[in-house]
Amino acid sequence: MSTISVEEQEKQYRVIGKTPLRHDGTDKVTGRAQYGADIRLPGMLYGVVLRSPHAHARILFIDTSKAEAYPGVRAVVTANDMPDVESKIAEIGEGSINLRHQSNNVLAKDKVLYFGHAVAAVAAVNIHVAEEAAALIEVKYELLPPVLDVRMAMKDDSAILLNDLRTDELGKKGDRPSNIAGHYQIQVGDIEKGFQAASVIVEREFFTSMVHQGYIEPQNATAQHNPDGQITIWCSTQGSFGVREQTAEILEIPISKIRVIPMEIGGGFGGKVGVYLEPVAVLLSRKSGNRPVKITMSRSDVLAATGPTSGSYLKVKMGASSDGKITAVQALLAYEAGAFPGSPVGGGMGVMFAPYNIENALVDGYDVLVNKPRTAAYRAPGGSNAAFACETLIDELCQKLEMDPIAFRLLNGVKEGDRRVDGPVYQRIGFLETLEAAQNSPHYQEPLKGPNRGRGVASGFWYNYGGKSSASASVNSDGSVSLSTGSVDIGGTRTSIAMQLAEGLGIPAESIRPMVADTDAVGYTEGTYGSRTTFATGWAAYEVSKLLKATLLERAALIWETASDQIRYEDGVFACGDKQMTFAELARRLDETGGPVVASAAVRPEQSGPAFATHIVDVEVDPETGKVQILRYTAVQDAGKAIYPNYVESQMQGGVAQGVGWALNEEYLYDDQGRLVNASWLDYRMPVTLDLPMIDSIIVEVPNPGHPYGVRGVGEVPIVPPPAAVANAIYHAIGVRMNILPMTPARIVAELQQQKG
Amino acid sequence: MNKKVQVQATINGEEVEFLCEPRQSLLEVLRETLGLTGAKEGCNNGNCGACNIILDGALVNSCLVLAVEIEGRTLTTIEGIATPQGLHPLQEKFISHAALQCGFCTPGFIVASKALLDQNPDPSEADVRQWLAGNLCRCTGYDRIVRAVLDAAQVLQEKAV
Numbered sequence: 001m002s003t004i005s006v007e008e009q010e011k012q013y014r015v016i017g018k019t020p021l022r023h024d025g026t027d028k029v030t031g032r033a034q035y036g037a038d039i040r041l042p043g044m045l046y047g048v049v050l051r052s053p054h055a056h057a058r059i060l061f062i063d064t065s066k067a068e069a070y071p072g073v074r075a076v077v078t079a080n081d082m083p084d085v086e087s088k089i090a091e092i093g094e095g096s097i098n099l100r101h102q103s104n105n106v107l108a109k110d111k112v113l114y115f116g117h118a119v120a121a122v123a124a125v126n127i128h129v130a131e132e133a134a135a136l137i138e139v140k141y142e143l144l145p146p147v148l149d150v151r152m153a154m155k156d157d158s159a160i161l162l163n164d165l166r167t168d169e170l171g172k173k174g175d176r177p178s179n180i181a182g183h184y185q186i187q188v189g190d191i192e193k194g195f196q197a198a199s200v201i202v203e204r205e206f207f208t209s210m211v212h213q214g215y216i217e218p219q220n221a222t223a224q225h226n227p228d229g230q231i232t233i234w235c236s237t238q239g240s241f242g243v244r245e246q247t248a249e250i251l252e253i254p255i256s257k258i259r260v261i262p263m264e265i266g267g268g269f270g271g272k273v274g275v276y277l278e279p280v281a282v283l284l285s286r287k288s289g290n291r292p293v294k295i296t297m298s299r300s301d302v303l304a305a306t307g308p309t310s311g312s313y314l315k316v317k318m319g320a321s322s323d324g325k326i327t328a329v330q331a332l333l334a335y336e337a338g339a340f341p342g343s344p345v346g347g348g349m350g351v352m353f354a355p356y357n358i359e360n361a362l363v364d365g366y367d368v369l370v371n372k373p374r375t376a377a378y379r380a381p382g383g384s385n386a387a388f389a390c391e392t393l394i395d396e397l398c399q400k401l402e403m404d405p406i407a408f409r410l411l412n413g414v415k416e417g418d419r420r421v422d423g424p425v426y427q428r429i430g431f432l433e434t435l436e437a438a439q440n441s442p443h444y445q446e447p448l449k450g451p452n453r454g455r456g457v458a459s460g461f462w463y464n465y466g467g468k469s470s471a472s473a474s475v476n477s478d479g480s481v482s483l484s485t486g487s488v489d490i491g492g493t494r495t496s497i498a499m500q501l502a503e504g505l506g507i508p509a510e511s512i513r514p515m516v517a518d519t520d521a522v523g524y525t526e527g528t529y530g531s532r533t534t535f536a537t538g539w540a541a542y543e544v545s546k547l548l549k550a551t552l553l554e555r556a557a558l559i560w561e562t563a564s565d566q567i568r569y570e571d572g573v574f575a576c577g578d579k580q581m582t583f584a585e586l587a588r589r590l591d592e593t594g595g596p597v598v599a600s601a602a603v604r605p606e607q608s609g610p611a612f613a614t615h616i617v618d619v620e621v622d623p624e625t626g627k628v629q630i631l632r633y634t635a636v637q638d639a640g641k642a643i644y645p646n647y648v649e650s651q652m653q654g655g656v657a658q659g660v661g662w663a664l665n666e667e668y669l670y671d672d673q674g675r676l677v678n679a680s681w682l683d684y685r686m687p688v689t690l691d692l693p694m695i696d697s698i699i700v701e702v703p704n705p706g707h708p709y710g711v712r713g714v715g716e717v718p719i720v721p722p723p724a725a726v727a728n729a730i731y732h733a734i735g736v737r738m739n740i741l742p743m744t745p746a747r748i749v750a751e752l753q754q755q756k757g
Numbered sequence: 758m759n760k761k762v763q764v765q766a767t768i769n770g771e772e773v774e775f776l777c778e779p780r781q782s783l784l785e786v787l788r789e790t791l792g793l794t795g796a797k798e799g800c801n802n803g804n805c806g807a808c809n810i811i812l813d814g815a816l817v818n819s820c821l822v823l824a825v826e827i828e829g830r831t832l833t834t835i836e837g838i839a840t841p842q843g844l845h846p847l848q849e850k851f852i853s854h855a856a857l858q859c860g861f862c863t864p865g866f867i868v869a870s871k872a873l874l875d876q877n878p879d880p881s882e883a884d885v886r887q888w889l890a891g892n893l894c895r896c897t898g899y900d901r902i903v904r905a906v907l908d909a910a911q912v913l914q915e916k917a918v
Contacts, residue, residue, distance in 0.1 A: 006890065019855070021852050022852065022855070024859075024860070025851075025852035026844065026848075026852070027860075027865055028850055028857055028860030028863050029844065029847075029848035029851050029857070029860075029864075030795070030835065030836070030838070030839055030844070030848065031793075031794070031795020031796070031816050031834070031835035031836050031864045032795070032836075033860055035793070035794075035797070035861060037788075037794075037797075038788070038794035040789070040792070056788075118798050127785075128778070128780065128781075146867065164877065176887070213895075214893075214895045215858070215859070215861075215895055215896070216797070216799040216805060216807055216859075216861045216862045216893055217799065217861045218798070218799070219796065264859075264860065264861075265859060265861075266797070266859050266860070266861025266862075267858075267859045267861060267896055268797075268859075271894070296798070298801060299801060299802070299805075301802040340907050407905050490856035490858065490859050490896075491859060491896060492855070492858060558875055645860070646854075646855035646901075647855055648856055649855075649857075650855055650896070650897050650898075650901060651900070653897060653898035653900045654858065654896045654897050654898045655898075656898055657895075657897075657898035657899065658895065675772060680800070680802060680804065680806035681802075681805055682802070682804050683894065685898075686893060686895065687898075688889075688890045688891075688892075688893065688899075689885070689887075689889045689890050689892075689899045689902075689903065690885040690887065690890045692898060692899055692900075694903070694904075695898050695900050
């Protein structure tokens with residue numbers, strides 16, 4: 001890891017940028033950390049969800065009588081146990097959703113819309129009894145034609161998934177049923193004029209498959225419904241307040257009746273924002289006579305019924321002048337939403353050309369229903385598909401123009417004051433700095449040698465998000481500070497937030513005791529998504545540090561019988577004239593100066609700092625088998641200010657690994673009836689240790705002017721460039737332009753054979 | 758309902774006795790009956806390694822072993838890796854190298870790495886990558902995990918000298 005700071009007068013931080021041990025480290029290496037499925041309550045029942053074996057069918061009836069009569073069964077529920085939720089849109093983080101669709105996704109009402117769609121659930125004394133009983137539920141289906149391809153789904157004669165859906169056609173509602181939930185457009189300048197000015201034009205179609213977030217911990221939820229109507233939910237979620245809201249809306253229960261306790265979470269990547277099991281566990285608990293009920297998904301359920309991000313069809317055209325300036329771009333993006341509207345096509349439309357200054361652009365995006373699981377956010381949702389198209393076309397432009405790919409991007413890249421294609425003007429950003437760092441990196445400086453080897457470069461953008469966060473802290477008599485936030489810790493954010501409180505207070509990170517609090521114990525906090533937690537909850541912790549400091553100065557003033565503005569506070573020491581007192585010494589004397597010192601703060605930053613990344617990858621392709629081996633990988637990224645550099649680097653490396661899986665191996669495979677045929681990790685092939693080399697990272701620090709410590713989100717952008725970077729490397733290795741993800745051995749061999757004629 | 762079977766085994770150095778159904782996996786009994794929830798269920802079919810334990814010196818996926826099969830045998834779970842004196846060097850190095858993000862796969866990786874170092878105290882990077890190919894991590898990209906294992910091997914060798 002190396003870090004390049006471009007700020008001339010770098011602030012001297014005591015805590016930020018250092019590498020304290022994470023506070024929850026010992027719990028997590030000893031097996032003591034309590035994840036959702038680890039919970040066990042007295043009298044607890046085990047739930048199982050029955051799922052549809054069909055991709056598209058009408059439910060004629062469900063007979064649960066045999067399951068109910070089965071010994072050991074305590075409750076069976078179907079959609080009939082749920083209220084009819086009205087159609088209204090709710091923001092759930094990294095996207096919005098129609099609550100009726102959300103309800104119908106939790107338990108299918110009239111139709112099943114994908115293989116694995118939940119239709120009923122059983123609670124029994126143990127998991128085996130619950131599984132046996134679920135198999136006794138009789139569901140009579142009327143089969144309907146499955147719609148499995150995004151372009152087929154868009155045709156007028158396609159079977160329709162949701163009869164009440166009307167296309168949002170550039171803001172106007174359509175007048176007949178359609179699988180196209182929305183058509184959106186970005187238009188700037190005049191593309192005809194732009195393409196006329198081009199001396200080189202490239203145009204291609206691109207196809208990408210659905211892929212899953214692949215978190216190792218399956219979804220789980222445990223609910224306790226009390227006789228007084230109070231509900232407690234323990235679950236694995238990225239956002240406990242979001243679970244409270246969604247469960248309340250779907251079950252039409254006031255949020256005051258629901259307390260959500262977020263357990264440790266085994267990965268999310270966007271897939272654990274929307275609820276699947278929580279409302280079902282509540283219904284089962286209520287119906288079983290207020291017994292606690294735990295439901296844990298199997299891996300095949302996770303793959304079949306949660307998560308995936310959109311497969312997509314893209315058609316993109318780019319033109320450039322002979323001196324390498326982009327003159328015009330045109331793109332069509334059609335993203336699979338799955339069974340309900342809400343694909344990240346809007347994200348993709350904005351990401352595609354965001355790194356470049358482009359005067360003439362026309363981008364059309366379509367959000368399209370198909371009989372596959374409802375898509376969920378996945379790390380920079382929509383971004384990787386879009387960058388795959390744009391960044392490989394740029395490589396082709398560079399090839400035709402005989403330009404270096406980094407030089408081309410430096411020539412066209414955006415900087416402060418430039419306008420993003422979809423409108424906003426950039427504040428201080430670090431895209432060009434990532435390019436320069438990539439250009440100067442040991443990796444790029446060292447030529448790649450050997451047959452069937454190639455080097456690829458690609459860049460990427462992600463918006464990042466701010467949102468609502470709260471934090472509360474209390475000074476303890478031993479000089480430590482207890483910190484509560486509502487931010488679920490997926491990757492070390494307890495510590496990255498605590499570090500910002502510690503920095504503000506001038507005390508060591510180890511003196512902070514951070515905890516993730518439940519929905520009744522801390523102020524409203526949005527989920528851990530959108531690369532927002534270190535940014536926004538860290539900001540809340542910074543505000544808390546200011547409040548605590550102000551109170552502590554007053555306390556010191558009482559002790560020294562002076563005014564608080566006569567006291568300096570620096571590096572954890574209060575000083576007034578020749579008198580000094582450390583933070584810990586003052587903490588011991590709080591009782592004689594008025595009692596406990598506590599503070600809470602809430603923030604809602606409207607803007608966050610966009611992130612840019614540039615990646616370099618070397619591959620070797622086996623022309624016999626088509627297998628691609630990653631030889632070397634360097635990821636460069638602007639982190640704004642890296643609060644906790646080890647974990648910033650780890651985010652970059654993890655994003656690269658997921659992106660490489662997306663590039664080379666991962667895809668949802670359906671048969672012609674829409675049945676998912678690879679719902680296991682044997683067949684849905686994620687990268688393992690042997691698939692990757694060490695992943696070098698270069699953190700560039702261009703401080704975000706919109707954050708007290710200059711933080712930009714770091715989690716999402718590293719997944720944007722890899723598929724394009726790998727595709728470009730494959731081209732330079734064997735001369736084949738791949739336009740399909742994943743670039744499996746079979747597809748590469750087929751392309752090579754076609755190339756040979 | 759299946760009749761339960763009595764099983765005796767040595768788990769993390771302690772004699773343990775429990776009743777289980779013949780169809781129950783060792784993973785299920787560890788987690789649900791014995792309260793040893795450090796072994797995680799990621800896939801329940803042997804593809805992720807999150808439930809790794811050491812059974813009579815061999816690394817196994819506890820989801821692929823029936824609980825009745827451990828009668829009279831000796832096993833180590835993640836809960837048995839640290840000693841009363843403190844953390845195992847692998848555990849210390851996983852923390853100091855930041856070799857985890859969410860931590861869910863971590864118990865499996867530490868148990869698997871312990872099994873590797875028990876039989877190969879001085880592994881190369883290639884050895885570590887080969888050995889750990891049965892463990893899935895989705896957060897880290899493996900870089901820091903491999904470094905932590907190599908570093909822990911160094912520490913253990915220095916201690917052994």
